[in-house]
Amino acid sequence: MSIPSAQVIDRIQQTARRARVAAKRLALLPRAEKDRALLALADAVAAATDDVVAANAVDLARGRSHGMPESLQDRLRLTPERVAAIAQALRDLASLPDPVGEVVRGSTLANGLQIRQVRVPMGVVGMVYEARPNVTVDAAGLGLKSGNAMILRGGSAAASSNAALVGVLRDALAAQGLPVDSVQLLDGGHDDVTALITARGLVDLVIPRGGAELIQAVVLEATVPVIETGIGNCHVYVDAGADLAMAHDIAMNSKTHRPSVCNAAESLIVHQDVAQEFLPKILVDLAAAGVRLYADEAAGRAAASTGTAYLPVTDTQWGKEFHGLEMSVGVVSSLAAAIEHIDRFGTGHTEVIVTNDRVAARRFTAEVDAAAVMVNASSRFTDGGEFGFGAEIGISTQKLHARGPMALPELTSTKWVVEGDGQVR
Amino acid sequence: MSIPSAQVIDRIQQTARRARVAAKRLALLPRAEKDRALLALADAVAAATDDVVAANAVDLARGRSHGMPESLQDRLRLTPERVAAIAQALRDLASLPDPVGEVVRGSTLANGLQIRQVRVPMGVVGMVYEARPNVTVDAAGLGLKSGNAMILRGGSAAASSNAALVGVLRDALAAQGLPVDSVQLLDGGHDDVTALITARGLVDLVIPRGGAELIQAVVLEATVPVIETGIGNCHVYVDAGADLAMAHDIAMNSKTHRPSVCNAAESLIVHQDVAQEFLPKILVDLAAAGVRLYADEAAGRAAASTGTAYLPVTDTQWGKEFHGLEMSVGVVSSLAAAIEHIDRFGTGHTEVIVTNDRVAARRFTAEVDAAAVMVNASSRFTDGGEFGFGAEIGISTQKLHARGPMALPELTSTKWVVEGDGQVR
Numbered sequence: 001m002s003i004p005s006a007q008v009i010d011r012i013q014q015t016a017r018r019a020r021v022a023a024k025r026l027a028l029l030p031r032a033e034k035d036r037a038l039l040a041l042a043d044a045v046a047a048a049t050d051d052v053v054a055a056n057a058v059d060l061a062r063g064r065s066h067g068m069p070e071s072l073q074d075r076l077r078l079t080p081e082r083v084a085a086i087a088q089a090l091r092d093l094a095s096l097p098d099p100v101g102e103v104v105r106g107s108t109l110a111n112g113l114q115i116r117q118v119r120v121p122m123g124v125v126g127m128v129y130e131a132r133p134n135v136t137v138d139a140a141g142l143g144l145k146s147g148n149a150m151i152l153r154g155g156s157a158a159a160s161s162n163a164a165l166v167g168v169l170r171d172a173l174a175a176q177g178l179p180v181d182s183v184q185l186l187d188g189g190h191d192d193v194t195a196l197i198t199a200r201g202l203v204d205l206v207i208p209r210g211g212a213e214l215i216q217a218v219v220l221e222a223t224v225p226v227i228e229t230g231i232g233n234c235h236v237y238v239d240a241g242a243d244l245a246m247a248h249d250i251a252m253n254s255k256t257h258r259p260s261v262c263n264a265a266e267s268l269i270v271h272q273d274v275a276q277e278f279l280p281k282i283l284v285d286l287a288a289a290g291v292r293l294y295a296d297e298a299a300g301r302a303a304a305s306t307g308t309a310y311l312p313v314t315d316t317q318w319g320k321e322f323h324g325l326e327m328s329v330g331v332v333s334s335l336a337a338a339i340e341h342i343d344r345f346g347t348g349h350t351e352v353i354v355t356n357d358r359v360a361a362r363r364f365t366a367e368v369d370a371a372a373v374m375v376n377a378s379s380r381f382t383d384g385g386e387f388g389f390g391a392e393i394g395i396s397t398q399k400l401h402a403r404g405p406m407a408l409p410e411l412t413s414t415k416w417v418v419e420g421d422g423q424v425r
Numbered sequence: 426m427s428i429p430s431a432q433v434i435d436r437i438q439q440t441a442r443r444a445r446v447a448a449k450r451l452a453l454l455p456r457a458e459k460d461r462a463l464l465a466l467a468d469a470v471a472a473a474t475d476d477v478v479a480a481n482a483v484d485l486a487r488g489r490s491h492g493m494p495e496s497l498q499d500r501l502r503l504t505p506e507r508v509a510a511i512a513q514a515l516r517d518l519a520s521l522p523d524p525v526g527e528v529v530r531g532s533t534l535a536n537g538l539q540i541r542q543v544r545v546p547m548g549v550v551g552m553v554y555e556a557r558p559n560v561t562v563d564a565a566g567l568g569l570k571s572g573n574a575m576i577l578r579g580g581s582a583a584a585s586s587n588a589a590l591v592g593v594l595r596d597a598l599a600a601q602g603l604p605v606d607s608v609q610l611l612d613g614g615h616d617d618v619t620a621l622i623t624a625r626g627l628v629d630l631v632i633p634r635g636g637a638e639l640i641q642a643v644v645l646e647a648t649v650p651v652i653e654t655g656i657g658n659c660h661v662y663v664d665a666g667a668d669l670a671m672a673h674d675i676a677m678n679s680k681t682h683r684p685s686v687c688n689a690a691e692s693l694i695v696h697q698d699v700a701q702e703f704l705p706k707i708l709v710d711l712a713a714a715g716v717r718l719y720a721d722e723a724a725g726r727a728a729a730s731t732g733t734a735y736l737p738v739t740d741t742q743w744g745k746e747f748h749g750l751e752m753s754v755g756v757v758s759s760l761a762a763a764i765e766h767i768d769r770f771g772t773g774h775t776e777v778i779v780t781n782d783r784v785a786a787r788r789f790t791a792e793v794d795a796a797a798v799m800v801n802a803s804s805r806f807t808d809g810g811e812f813g814f815g816a817e818i819g820i821s822t823q824k825l826h827a828r829g830p831m832a833l834p835e836l837t838s839t840k841w842v843v844e845g846d847g848q849v850r
Binding site: 024028107109113115117120122123200205223227250257365367371373375376377378380382386387388398399400403404414415416417418419422 | 453545630648668678795798799800806828829846
C-alpha cells in the first residue's frame with residue numbers, strides 16, 4: 001500500500017466534501033424529481049451517442065496499441081446500440097420504486113411512542129471498478145435514484161469513455177437544476193483510490209467491482225465500510241438423485257452461457273453413483289464447446305474412455321475463478337463430501353445442486369454457506385435482473401449488509417424515527 | 426498498531442477455527458434446542474452465583490488496589506441480584522422468536538424459479554468490550570439464539586469474572602451436548618485483539634463495544650467486517666414551537682436519568698425565540714441536579730441572570746461525550762442553525778427535537794442524519810429493550826448493515842435459496 005501525498009488526500013477530501021453537499025440535497029428529493037432527472041439523463045446520453053462512441057474509440061485504439069486482448073476490447077467497446085441500452089437502463093430505473101422513505105418496520109410502544117425504521121440514502125458512495133463503461137452510467141443512475149452522491153473511479157483503460165459519459169451526466173444534472181457533484185469521476189492513479197477508501201467520515205461506503213486483486217486491495221486498505229463483490233468460484237454438484245438430462249443442461253449452461261462472468265460455474269462435482277453414466281457425455285460436450293477440462297482420477301477415466309483431452313486437476317484449479325472456458329471436474333463419494341469440497345474451495349457466491357432427492361436438497365441449501373444456493377437451476381440466475389430487481393450494482397459475496405445481487409434497497413441505510421408527546425424514562 | 430507474533434496469530438486462528446466448527450453445528454440447530462440450551466445456561470449461571478460473585482470480588486479487589494473509580498467499580502460489581510438478572514436475561518432470550526430461517530422476502534419468477542431470501546447466522550462473531558461482565562453472558566446468549574459462535578474479549582479489569590462466567594457457560598453447553606466452542610474467551614493482551622480483527626475468512630464480524638478509543642482502534646485496524654457501536658454525542662433541540670414544560674422534562678431526563686450511557690444527551694440547543702423563557706429555569710434545575718454547565722454567550726447570560734455557575738463552551742465541549750453530569754448549552758437563531766450544529770458535532774446516535782410545529786418536526790427528522798431522530802421524547806429511548814427487541818448487543822452508529830439498537834436479526838446475514846425444475850438461461 002502506497003501512501004498518498006498530502007495533495008492527493010486534500011484533493012480527494014475536497015471531492016468527498018462536494019459529494020456530501022450534493023448528497024444532502026439528493027437525500028431530500030421526492031421520487032418524481034429523481035425520475036424526471038433519470039429520464040433527462042437518459043435523453044442526454046442518447047443525444048451524445050456520437051461523442052461517446054468517438055471517446056470510446058480513443059480508449060479502444062490505446063488498448064489495441066497496448067495489446068489488449070479482444071475479449072477485453074469487447075467489454076470496453078461502445079456501439080450506438082450499446083449506448084442506447086445504457087440510456088434505456090436509466091429509463092428503467094425511473095420506473096422502479098423509490099427505496100428512500102420505505103418503512104421497513106415500525107410499531108407503537110406501550111408508552112405511546114411511535115417508532116418506525118425508514119430507509120434513507122447511505123450518503124456518499126465510492127465505486128471502484130474496471131473496464132466496462134456502462135457501469136459508470138448504471139452507478140450514477142442507481143446513486144441518483146437511491147439519493148446517494150457517487151464518486152466513481154473506473155479503469156484507466158476506459159478513461160476517455162468514462163470522462164465523456166460523466167461529462168454528459170453532469171451537464172444533464174445541471175440542466176435539471178440538480179447538483180453536478182451528484183456524480184464525480186476520479187481520474188488520478190492508485191493513490192486516488194487509497195485516499196478515497198480511507199476518507200473516514202466523508203465517504204459512507206465503497207463498493208469495489210472487478211477482479212479478485214482489485215477487490216482484495218480495496219478490502220485490505222479501506223478504513224471506510226466496504227461491500228465486497230463478485231468473486232465467484234461457483235460449483236455445480238450432480239447428486240446421486242439427479243435427473244441426469246437436467247444435470248447435463250444445467251452444467252452446460254452454468255459453464256458456457258457466459259463464461260467470463262462471476263456467476264458462471266468453474267467446477268463440476270459428481271456423485272460416484274452417477275459418475276459413470278453422467279460424465280462421459282458431459283465431458284465430450286464441454287470439450288466440444290471449447291472448454292478445457294481439469295479432471296481428478298475418476299473423472300479423468302471417464303474423459304479417457306471417450307478420448308476427451310484433460311489435464312489433471314490440482315488445488316490451484318479447484319481454487320480458481322477461470323473467467324473463461326475452463327472447468328475443474330471431480331467425483332465425490334457422498335453429498336457430505338461435496339459440501340465439504342464447496343466449503344473448502346467456494347467463494348460464497350452461487351452453489352448449485354442438481355437432485356430430485358428432497359432430503360439432499362434440504363441439506364445442501366441448509367449447509368452450504370453462499371450468497372445463493374440453488375436446486376435444479378443454472379448458476380447464471382444469480383443476477384439482479386434475473387431476480388426481478390430491475391437493476392444491479394454488483395453481487396455481494398460478504399455477509400454484512402447485503403448478500404447476493406445488490407440493487408436500490410442495498411444502497412440505502414435506515415434511520416429510526418421516533419415520535420412522542422413528551423415521553424421520558 | 427503493534428503486529429502480533431506468529432504464535433499469537435496461530436493461537437487466535439486456532440480459536441477461530443474451533444469457533445467455525447461450532448458455528449456449523451449452531452447454524453443448523455432448531456429453535457427448540459437453542460431455547461432449551463438457553464434455559465439450561467440460565468440455570469447454570471444462577472447455580473454458580475457464589476462462585477461468580479467470588480471471582481468478581483477478585484476483580485474488584487484488584488481494581489480498588491489500582492485506584493479504580495467507584496463508578497467503574499459499580500459497573501464491574503456482581504451481586505447475587507445482578508447474577509440473577511443475568512440469568513433472567515438468558516431466559517428472556519429463549520422466549521424471543523428465532524431470527525434464523527425467517528424469510529425476509531421472496532417471489533416466483535416468470536420462469537418458475539422460486540426465490541427466497543432467508544436469514545442465516547453470520548457464523549463467527551468477535552466481540553471486544555470493556556468492563557461490564559453482564560455483556561459476556563448477554564453476548565453468549567444472543568450468539569446462541571442467533572446461531573453464531575462467539576469469541577469474546579472482555580476488559581482485563583473483569584478477567585476473573587469473565588473467566589468464571591464463560592467457564593459456567595461452556596460446562597452447561599457441554600452438558601447439553603452442544604459444542605463448548607460456541608463461546609470462547611480471549612485472555613491475552615491487545616495483540617489478541619489485533620489477531621482477531623485481522624483474521625479474514627475465519628471471523629465473519631467483529632463488534633467493538635466500549636469507549637471511543639477502543640472503537641476507533643478496532644475500526645482502523647480491522648480487516649474483517651466491523652459494526653461500530655455506541656459513541657453518542659446526543660443533542661436535545663428546543664424549537665421555537667416547543668411546549669416548554671415538555672421540553673424541560675425531556676432535557677432533564679435526557680441528561681440526568683443515566684448520564685453514563687451513550688443515549689444520554691450531552692448538548693442542549695435552544696431556539697432564540699424561546700431561550701429567554703426556557704433557559705433560566707432549566708439551567709437552575711440542571712445545576713441543582715449536579716450538572717456542570719458549559720454555555721455560549723446567550724445561554725451564559727441566562728445562567729448569570731439566575732446566579733447559576735457555568736463555564737464558557739468551546740468546540741471541545743460541543744464535540745464531547747461527557748459520560749457524566751456535564752452539558753453544553755447554546756442558543757441558535759433558527760431550526761436550520763440547529764441542524765447545522767448537530768451535523769457538525771453529532772455522532773449520528775440520537776438527536777431530539779422538542780416542538781409542536783409539524784413542519785419543523787418533519788424537517789428535523791428528514792434532515793438530521795442519525796440512527797434515531799426523535800420528536801418530543803427523551804433521547805434515553807434509543808435502546809433495544811425500550812424498542813421492544815427484548816435484547817440488545819449494542820447500538821450501531823454506522824450506516825452499513827445495522828443502525829441503531831441491534832438485537833437478534835442484526836446478528837444474522839441472509840442467503841438466497843433458489844428452487845427450480847431445470848431452468849437454464
